[in-house]
Amino acid sequence: NAGVTQTPKFQVLKTGQSMTLQCAQDMNHNSMYWYRQDPGMGLRLIYYSASEGTTDKGEVPNGYNVSRLNKREFSLRLESAAPSQTSVYFCASSVDRESPLHFGNGTRLTVT
Amino acid sequence: DAKTTQPNSMESNEEEPVHLPCNHSTISGTDYIHWYRQLPSQGPEYVIHGLTSNVNNRMASLAIAEDRKSSTLILHRATLRDAAVYYCILRDVTYRDDKIIFGKGTRLHILP
Numbered sequence: 001n002a003g004v005t006q007t008p009k010f011q012v013l014k015t016g017q018s019m020t021l022q023c024a025q026d027m028n029h030n031s032m033y034w035y036r037q038d039p040g041m042g043l044r045l046i047y048y049s050a051s052e053g054t055t056d057k058g059e060v061p062n063g064y065n066v067s068r069l070n071k072r073e074f075s076l077r078l079e080s081a082a083p084s085q086t087s088v089y090f091c092a093s094s095v096d097r098e099s100p101l102h103f104g105n106g107t108r109l110t111v112t
Numbered sequence: 113d114a115k116t117t118q119p120n121s122m123e124s125n126e127e128e129p130v131h132l133p134c135n136h137s138t139i140s141g142t143d144y145i146h147w148y149r150q151l152p153s154q155g156p157e158y159v160i161h162g163l164t165s166n167v168n169n170r171m172a173s174l175a176i177a178e179d180r181k182s183s184t185l186i187l188h189r190a191t192l193r194d195a196a197v198y199y200c201i202l203r204d205v206t207y208r209d210d211k212i213i214f215g216k217g218t219r220l221h222i223l224p
Contacts, residue, residue, distance in 0.1 A: 031210060042199065043156070043214040050210045058211055090155050097205040098144060101212065103155035 002026055006091050006104035013081045013111045021076040021107050023091030031094045032074035033101070034058075034066060036087040043090065049074055081111045115139070116200045121219040124190050132185040132218055134200030139180050143202040147174065147185045150197045150217070159185065159198070195222045 007022045023032065030051050035043040035058075045058030049068040063085060065077045074093075078085060088108050092101040117135040124130040136145065146161040160167055160174045162183075167174040173186040187194055199217040204210075 033212065035214070042197075042216040045211055045213060048210060048212070056209070056211075059213065092156075097203060097210060100146065100158035100161060101148070101156070103157065105155050 004091055004093055004102050004104035006089075006107050008107060009105070010108050011110070013078075013109065015082060015111060017081050018077070018079050019081065019109075020078075021089055021091075021109075022073070023075065023104060024073045025091075025093040025102070026072065027093065027095065027102065028071070029093035029095045029102070030071070031096070032068065033092040033094075034064075034074070034076045035090045035092065036060065036085075037090060037106075038087050046076065046089075081109075083111045085109065086111045115143075115202050115213060116215055118198070118200055118215060118218045120216065121221065123221045123223060125223050126192060127189055130187040130190045130194070130220065132187075132198050132200075132220065133182065134184070135182050136200070136202055137181045139202060140204060142206045143204050145174065145176060145180075145183050146201045146203055147172070148199045148201070148214075149194075150199070151193075152196070156199065156214075161203075190220075190222050192222050192224060195220055 004025045033048040034046040037043050044060050047066040049055045052071045067075045088106045090106045091104045094101050147159040148156040150156045162174045175184045197217040197219050
């Protein structure tokens with residue numbers, strides 16, 4: 001099993017460009033999450049999806065949109081990137097609320 | 113805001129036990145206590161979780177206070193590879209909102 005796969009691993013954008021970060025899990029998990037982590041900081045929740053077809057805002061949703069395409073995939077879109085969105089983005093999934101989170105290896109995004 | 117409080121950093125000597133504390137005074141009866149750790153340049157990884165009773169696994173032990181307002185992650189014999197940021201989080205298994213909030217964690221330094 002691959003677990004949680006994030007693509008791309010690295011990305012550089014110019015201010016105002018758009019892009020979509022992809023996340024897929026092959027563990028048949030119900031819940032999926034997007035976090036961002038700024039240098040020297042903890043993880044902050046952007047959006048989450050408790051089940052296929054539902055999405056909810058986290059702590060820092062402004063400037064982002066998400067799509068739970070199916071049970072496996074949960075994408076994060078930046079419509080107009082800003083330098084403040086320079087960060088490492090982590091996707092996570094969980095089979096249910098009593099189970100652990102499984103994280104991907106992250107996408108390092110730089111916005112110039 | 114994170115629902116848990118942890119020291120910013122701790123130090124321990126290699127091959128000695130480490131006790132990492134976490135306060136969660138507002139914990140509810142349906143909150144599970146989870147611990148994750150993040151090695152340098154990696155995504156967080158699951159360590160252990162529990163509800164009321166102490167828990168052991170191959171990585172660590174989790175000691176939960178009788179009133180559940182605090183817990184302690186115990187690494188029985190620290191190695192240099194245990195140097196990481198350790199996060200203590202709460203996850204409610206019944207409430208509709210599944211926001212999983214991470215704080216800044218405890219940065220554990222292991223001295224050779």
